[in-house]
Amino acid sequence: MKKNPANIKDVSRHAGVSTATVSRAFSDPERLSEKTLAKVNASAKALNYRPNFLAKTFRSKRSNTILVMVPDLGNVFFTRVLSGIEQTTSEAGYSLLVIDTKDDLGRESEGIGMIISRRVDGVLQLGKTPIETLTSEDDMDTIPFVHAIEATDDTDAPSVTLDNVSASSKITRHLIGHGHQRFGIIGGPKDSQITRDRLDGVLLALDNKNIEHSSSQTIFTNFNMASGQLACAKLFENDPDLTALICMSDDLAIGAIKQLKSIGKLVPDDVSVVGFDDVAYSGFFDPALTTVAQPAELLGAEAARMLLDKLSGSSNQNFRKVLQADIVVRDSCSQIN
Amino acid sequence: MKKNPANIKDVSRHAGVSTATVSRAFSDPERLSEKTLAKVNASAKALNYRPNFLAKTFRSKRSNTILVMVPDLGNVFFTRVLSGIEQTTSEAGYSLLVIDTKDDLGRESEGIGMIISRRVDGVLQLGKTPIETLTSEDDMDTIPFVHAIEATDDTDAPSVTLDNVSASSKITRHLIGHGHQRFGIIGGPKDSQITRDRLDGVLLALDNKNIEHSSSQTIFTNFNMASGQLACAKLFENDPDLTALICMSDDLAIGAIKQLKSIGKLVPDDVSVVGFDDVAYSGFFDPALTTVAQPAELLGAEAARMLLDKLSGSSNQNFRKVLQADIVVRDSCSQIN
DNA sequence: TTGTACGCGTTATCAG
DNA sequence: CTGATAACGCGTACAA
Numbered sequence: 149m150k151k152n153p154a155n156i157k158d159v160s161r162h163a164g165v166s167t168a169t170v171s172r173a174f175s176d177p178e179r180l181s182e183k184t185l186a187k188v189n190a191s192a193k194a195l196n197y198r199p200n201f202l203a204k205t206f207r208s209k210r211s212n213t214i215l216v217m218v219p220d221l222g223n224v225f226f227t228r229v230l231s232g233i234e235q236t237t238s239e240a241g242y243s244l245l246v247i248d249t250k251d252d253l254g255r256e257s258e259g260i261g262m263i264i265s266r267r268v269d270g271v272l273q274l275g276k277t278p279i280e281t282l283t284s285e286d287d288m289d290t291i292p293f294v295h296a297i298e299a300t301d302d303t304d305a306p307s308v309t310l311d312n313v314s315a316s317s318k319i320t321r322h323l324i325g326h327g328h329q330r331f332g333i334i335g336g337p338k339d340s341q342i343t344r345d346r347l348d349g350v351l352l353a354l355d356n357k358n359i360e361h362s363s364s365q366t367i368f369t370n371f372n373m374a375s376g377q378l379a380c381a382k383l384f385e386n387d388p389d390l391t392a393l394i395c396m397s398d399d400l401a402i403g404a405i406k407q408l409k410s411i412g413k414l415v416p417d418d419v420s421v422v423g424f425d426d427v428a429y430s431g432f433f434d435p436a437l438t439t440v441a442q443p444a445e446l447l448g449a450e451a452a453r454m455l456l457d458k459l460s461g462s463s464n465q466n467f468r469k470v471l472q473a474d475i476v477v478r479d480s481c482s483q484i485n
Numbered sequence: 486m487k488k489n490p491a492n493i494k495d496v497s498r499h500a501g502v503s504t505a506t507v508s509r510a511f512s513d514p515e516r517l518s519e520k521t522l523a524k525v526n527a528s529a530k531a532l533n534y535r536p537n538f539l540a541k542t543f544r545s546k547r548s549n550t551i552l553v554m555v556p557d558l559g560n561v562f563f564t565r566v567l568s569g570i571e572q573t574t575s576e577a578g579y580s581l582l583v584i585d586t587k588d589d590l591g592r593e594s595e596g597i598g599m600i601i602s603r604r605v606d607g608v609l610q611l612g613k614t615p616i617e618t619l620t621s622e623d624d625m626d627t628i629p630f631v632h633a634i635e636a637t638d639d640t641d642a643p644s645v646t647l648d649n650v651s652a653s654s655k656i657t658r659h660l661i662g663h664g665h666q667r668f669g670i671i672g673g674p675k676d677s678q679i680t681r682d683r684l685d686g687v688l689l690a691l692d693n694k695n696i697e698h699s700s701s702q703t704i705f706t707n708f709n710m711a712s713g714q715l716a717c718a719k720l721f722e723n724d725p726d727l728t729a730l731i732c733m734s735d736d737l738a739i740g741a742i743k744q745l746k747s748i749g750k751l752v753p754d755d756v757s758v759v760g761f762d763d764v765a766y767s768g769f770f771d772p773a774l775t776t777v778a779q780p781a782e783l784l785g786a787e788a789a790r791m792l793l794d795k796l797s798g799s800s801n802q803n804f805r806k807v808l809q810a811d812i813v814v815r816d817s818c819s820q821i822n
Numbered sequence: 823t824t825g826t827a828c829g830c831g832t833t834a835t836c837a838g
Numbered sequence: 839c840t841g842a843t844a845a846c847g848c849g850t851a852c853a854a
Contacts, residue, residue, distance in 0.1 A: 153601050155847055166825045171849060181823060201602040203847035206543040207830055213582075221568035222782075224561050231558035234585045243599070245550075246583045248571045262580070264490055265538035373769045402769050409771065429766045432710045432739050434746065445559075492831055503841045508833060518839060540831035544846055825854075830847105838841080 154195035163191035174199050205267070213243045214455065215268040217259050219275040221248040225425060225444055226274055229296065232448025233272060240456050242269070251275050256282055263291050270455045272296060276340065278303040292458040296451035299468070300341045306458070308451040308469045312342055315440045315473040316349030319422050320394060322438070322475060324357055327484035328392035328420060331359070332383040333366040334376055334404060335396045343368065346396050346424070365390070369400075376403025384411065391419055391484055398423035398430050398439055405433075405480075420481035436478035443471055491532035500528035511536050542604070550580045551792065552605040554596050556612040558585040562762060562781055563611055566633065569785025570609060577793050579606070588612050593619055600628050607792045609633060613677065615640040629795040633788035636805070637678045643795070645788040645806045649679055652777045652810040653686030656759050657731060659775070659812060661694055664821035665729035665757060668698055669720040671713055671741060672733045675705040683733050683761070702727070706737075713740025721748065728756055728821055735760035735767050735776055742770075742817075757818035773815035780808055 160167040165184060172180055173188040180188070191197070205211045214237055218226050234244055245268060249255045256275065260282045262268050270292035273279065278300060279293045299307035323331070333350060336343040347366070354361050364386045369375040376395060380403065384390060393408075395401035401423030405415050413419050415435055423430065426441035450469055497504045502521060509517055510525040517525070528534075542548045551574055555563050571581055582605060586592045593612065597619045599605055607629035610616065615637060616630045636644035660668070670687060673680040684703070691698050701723045706712040713732060717740065721727060730745075732738035738760030742752050750756055752772055760767065763778035787806055 157847080167848080168825060168827095168850080169823090171847095172824085175849075179823075184824080198598065198602045200604070200847055201599075202539070202543045202546075202548060202604050203830095204849080206539045206832095206846090207848050207850095209539075209830080211539065221564055221571055224564070227558055227561070227564040231585060234558055234583070238584065243603075244583050246567075246571070246581050247575065248568060261535065262538075265535045266580070267537070267539050373765065377769075399765075402766065406769050406771070428710065429739065429770075432714075432743050433766075434743070434771050493833095494831080504832080505834090505842075506840060508831095509840085512833080516839070521840080537831050540846095541833080543830090543848095544832045544834090546846080823854105826852085828849105828851090830849095832846090833844105835844085836842090838839105 153200075154197040155200065156197075158195055159188065159191050159197045162195055163187045209267055210269055211267045212241060213245050213266070213268050214270050214272060214452075215245045215247070215259060215262055215266075216272045217247055217249050217256060217275055219249055219251045221246075224427060225442065226297075228444035229274060229448035229451075232445035232450075233452040234448075235445070236449045236452040237456070242456070249275055251277070253277065253282075270294070270459055272451055272455055273305075274298075276300070279305050292455055294451050294455040294458070296447060298341055306454055306467050306469075308447055308454060308471065310342075310442060310447065311470045311472050312345035313349040313352070315475070316346040316394070316396075316424075317353040318349075319424075319438075319440055319475045320350045320353035322477070323392045323394070323420060323422065323481060324353065324359065326392075326420065326481055329359055329484075330387070330389055330391050331361055331365060332380075332387065332390040332393045333361075333396075334379045334383065334393065334400045335366060335368045336371045336400075338368040343396060350394055371397045371399060373399045373403035373406070376400035377407045378403075380404035380407040381411075384408075384413075392481075393419055393421045395421065395423045398425045398427040398437055401437055401439070401480075402429075402433060405435075416480050416482035420484075422475075422481060426476055431478065435480045438478045438480045439476055440473050441476050442473055447471055490537075491534040492537065493534075495532055496525065496528050496534045499532055500524045546604055547606055548604045549578060550582050550603070550605050551607050551609060551789075552582045552584070552596060552599055552603075553609045554584055554586050554593060554612055556586055556588045558583075561764060562779070563634075565781035566611060566785035566788075569782035569787075570789045571785075572782070573786045573789040574793070579793075586612055588614070590614065590619075607631070607796055609788055609792055610642075611635075613637070616642050629792055631788050631792040631795070633784060635678055643791055643804050643806075645784055645791060645808065647679075647779060647784065648807045648809050649682035650686040650689070652812070653683040653731070653733075653761075654690040655686075656761075656775075656777055656812045657687045657690035659814070660729045660731070660757060660759065660818060661690065661696065663729075663757065663818055666696055666821075667724070667726055667728050668696070668702060669717075669724070669727040669730045670698075670703040670733075671716045671720065671730065671737045672703060672705045673708045673737075680705065680733060687731055708734045708736060710736045710740035710743070713737035714744045715740075717741035717744040718748075721750075729818075730756055730758045732758065732760045735762040735764040735774055738774055738776070738817075739766075739770060742772075753817050753819035757821075759812075759818060763813055768815065772817045775815045775817045776813055777810050778813050779810055784808055 159170045276298045295305040295307040367379040369379045423439040430437035493504045497507045613635045632642040632644040704716040706716045760776040767774040
């Protein structure tokens, strides 16, 4: 025997005013006399009234909800970004609808379906698929969309990304500064914009110092530890004399170091290793990892902010925001003799 | 100049049928003649019609949405659980509203507010606060609620938890089997049910073999690496002759090992260390960590399944489901001489 | 400052 | 099998 939550009419009756007045008491309190406002509030409290969000949303065609498409909820980096998003959107009164796309087009399309069926106010894409490929309709440019993390260069959507090129140049120069001349590279998937950018950055720094690098000294794989271990093995088969290893994620680096240890190489004495991300574990790993600190939460927050701005109409420019990353120097690199 | 999405009336006009028929075409296709069904579908496609979820939800008072309260979106374990939840709920056609409570009562209460304002169909609590303390109203037992991970023993809510007592007994016995007699314990927060249960498990196993343990050999702290490091330092100040360390999370263990290394102790030769969670990094850590594998995704999936069952009315029992955990043996423990 | 009355898009009820 | 119509709870002209 559960009774329904009180609705606006119940309150209006209880307070002896019209429903319109009750409505205004919540949406535009200023416009009521103090007296009636107090009356309404009292009644509302007495009846434990909470405006029916569903009805409001239905009426106003705005759900105050943002859809976040996350490629992998099991991946720390993405959830750090998600955390940043949650913080800024919740402050602005928006709720988060979260789907785990697994980078699967089918699931992403379902997500896009929600835009219209659930009247989601905006979309934050953390995966790589550009919105253009997800929706053929012309309403594409009508739905506020921000691409975070991995926007491809040729998408029109506003985006927030890391300056991967300069970050990887920077850490490469760090290694060069230690005297290294013979580099191995373990990259992410070849078709990932992130991988491409980071590779560009490394190559740029290398070229700049006329350091040679052959394509057999680079391996593309997936962003996880097991892959890093495997890739490292291959790399040292190809060229046993590598002295520096640039890994495009900390996970990759951690896997690689495991492999190095298993073939008797000392890190950093025999080979220096760097990563990307500054995962929480990096500092506690042995050796502590020198890496690029990705401002994941900030990235999420910025993306959310950008979307919020679009929603409030204060900016309808399609910005691309590029965040800089710092390198954090720990113990996985040493001077070459 | 954007036109509104087509609505049910547009379709009904286009197809030359009533709105009711269009509605049925989507909700109960069986009951239409093949011919009309085809006609409606054609019109729907032509107009790119998608039922307005908001209206449906409003009309039916059910949002097909589940609220998940996560204590910390930045914590891998919780997001693994979240991932498990997402998988099973999305299959069932539910969406996820996610809030990051930071274990803060204020934010949790806001969440509870959504139950009524957003007509959320059910709530999954991953944090420790029991629903009872969040809502004083009598509608408490009317809203489907499942407590995951850290249900306190005295809550009435249905819950899914790990059998922390037996898991920690098991790993303690593993250590005892290696001949250890002198144990240090690094626990989580003292007021956490998880900590209590795991402590009970350890003590149980110890008592069983008449192994002595003093309270100065236990330290309570927070579940992170830095705390583990600190706690380990204190523990060895109290008793330098500890040969085994039981840490109630892998993070704690990783921090502790860092400390051990820094004071010149070898792991596992001088002291054996075990953790809890089986974080992805555990296997790649040096030494690879012997630990209790928490079935995080499964835990999420089970909790979601339980909630779904309540929602569909197929079970209104308040079950408490307890999952067993396996220990995974790696290289951080050794036989004592 | 406040009230009246209509409509948002859908589903359920009741006829036909 | 299908159609007409009344809700659902709220915001918002428009009027008073």
